[in-house]
Amino acid sequence: MAATNNKLVTEFGVFDVPEQQVETLSQDEKQFVKAKIKKLLKQQNAVLVAHYYVDAEIQMLADETGGVVSDSLDMARFGNEHPASTLIVAGVRFMGETAKILNPEKRILMPDINAECSLDLLCPADAFAKFRAEHPDRTAVVYANTSAEVKALSDWVVTSSIALEVAEYLKSRGEKILWAPDKHLGGYIKETTGADMLLWDGACIVHESFQSEALEALSKQYPDAVIIAHPESPRAVLELAQVVGSTSQLLDAVIKLPAEQFIVATDRGIFHKMREMAPGKLLLEAPTGGKGATCQSCAHCPWMSLNSLQKVLTCLEQGSGEIVVDEAIRKDALTPLQSMMDFGKSRNKSVAGDA
Numbered sequence: 001m002a003a004t005n006n007k008l009v010t011e012f013g014v015f016d017v018p019e020q021q022v023e024t025l026s027q028d029e030k031q032f033v034k035a036k037i038k039k040l041l042k043q044q045n046a047v048l049v050a051h052y053y054v055d056a057e058i059q060m061l062a063d064e065t066g067g068v069v070s071d072s073l074d075m076a077r078f079g080n081e082h083p084a085s086t087l088i089v090a091g092v093r094f095m096g097e098t099a100k101i102l103n104p105e106k107r108i109l110m111p112d113i114n115a116e117c118s119l120d121l122l123c124p125a126d127a128f129a130k131f132r133a134e135h136p137d138r139t140a141v142v143y144a145n146t147s148a149e150v151k152a153l154s155d156w157v158v159t160s161s162i163a164l165e166v167a168e169y170l171k172s173r174g175e176k177i178l179w180a181p182d183k184h185l186g187g188y189i190k191e192t193t194g195a196d197m198l199l200w201d202g203a204c205i206v207h208e209s210f211q212s213e214a215l216e217a218l219s220k221q222y223p224d225a226v227i228i229a230h231p232e233s234p235r236a237v238l239e240l241a242q243v244v245g246s247t248s249q250l251l252d253a254v255i256k257l258p259a260e261q262f263i264v265a266t267d268r269g270i271f272h273k274m275r276e277m278a279p280g281k282l283l284l285e286a287p288t289g290g291k292g293a294t295c296q297s298c299a300h301c302p303w304m305s306l307n308s309l310q311k312v313l314t315c316l317e318q319g320s321g322e323i324v325v326d327e328a329i330r331k332d333a334l335t336p337l338q339s340m341m342d343f344g345k346s347r348n349k350s351v352a353g354d355a
């Protein structure tokens, strides 16, 4: 994978990476749009489910209107348990697809259906099918950040909070793992559990841009700050971190640890929830490539930034951005998702936690 400005160059093709979007509405316009969204949510029996990485205004609106702000799987489970017939999924496409896989009877709308994920783009279903066919002796475990088609080809889907336990469980059964798509998360699991894992070569462009040398330098400036990192970050960054965990686990660390300062190596969208849940604590962004030529993310996912209040309103007004998943693929994708959820229940553990 090579990251150049606005392009993701991969062996599977060249993909456009959107410019970071910033909200341009005035305060009055925001209030006007929010009021219309609230009215339409009620009229359409709809609920807003938002990811931690989307704009803070959307997160606040989700909280205000009885929706949820969380990880992708918890978003889908919330949608599953909520009586609403329409879910507005503010996140990226695989999250909308996961919601549809688990909630086939519901209408799933996305503010911007072009919101991709580099991990998903870097793991096309046909290439993954070939990889899988070449290693028939291995159990295929894929991260939640994959398309419905890739999930349908797999034995397990995992989130970052349960991946270690699933790998340990499979290892205890003598199973060898075929892992896709995130090489950093896969490497972290492999090293931590000692499981026999063959890794796909994918990465998240946001987490991959965190720089260990600059992080070390920042840590020297703030010696009391706890470094917390998402396992999609490179190994050298994880080695510097005192806490490695999913978005929910990092949020928990900021809330529960007695430290007053944190250096955070994940998408800065989560700073909104961290500030809300742990007011007064100092949160510092882990350094990325900066504004240089190779920094596409600068600690904020360009695809997540495609979600805006105006687009939430548009999808409600026009019924646009609807997620459709082929029924045969949906059923096949449900099986590995269900395996994870059943495993989580048997361990009495939340499975939420993917990026």
Ligand code: SF4
Pocket (backbone or CB within 6 Å): 092, 116, 117, 118, 119, 145, 204, 205, 206, 207, 267, 301, 302, 303, 304, 355
């Ligand atoms: S932050 Fe990374 S893993 Fe998450 S949606 Fe964006 S590209 Fe994908």
